[in-house]
Amino acid sequence: MKYKLEHACIRVMDLDKSLEFYKKALSLEEVRRLDYPDYKFTLVYLSDEDKNFEIELTHNYNPEKPYEMGNGFSHFALTVSDLESSYEFHKNMGLEITALKGLPGEKPKYYFITDPDGYKMEIIRGDEL
Incomplete structure (x- = not known):
């Protein structure tokens, strides 16, 4: 199937x-x-x-109150070709945003932003996949 x-x-x-x-x-x-x-x-x-x-x-x-996120769901992931430009764009929008991150010894390849309801979106450098 x-x-x-x-x-x-x-x-x-x-x-x-x-x-x-x-x-x-x-x-x-x-x-x-x-x-x-x-x-x-x-x-x-x-x-x-x-x-x-x-x-x-x-x-x-x-709805009477905000929805609870729970502890099982983590995030959605999206790729972008120019991670640094995307990062600056989201930063300038005033979004809740993390620092650029990467695994130890690697260049930064992702960051997270948060939507209005608290859901996380991981933004990944497209050439890293």
Whole structure:
């Protein structure tokens, strides 16, 4: 059997704020939206230009409190060809960002940013994969 990775779902508190983050910080685009007002939620699917994988943002109307991250999920990872320019771009956006990192004895090859709901995104130098 052949399987294809389709999407990952995360729940967000403020859909507009999350869309702004993913569109501006990561150049993802909205590929479809499904509104279910009778059930009080909206699904928004985002992808990169290759459309090989999607992040589904689930927005439940009027959540009472922020979602708990739990301790099992770690992060999403995205590659970029110019890590240093990407790092400066995200830093200048005022995002929560780590220092550039690498394994001991190696040049820096990744960093992390955090979305409005606390989900981590690892940004990896594309030529390192």
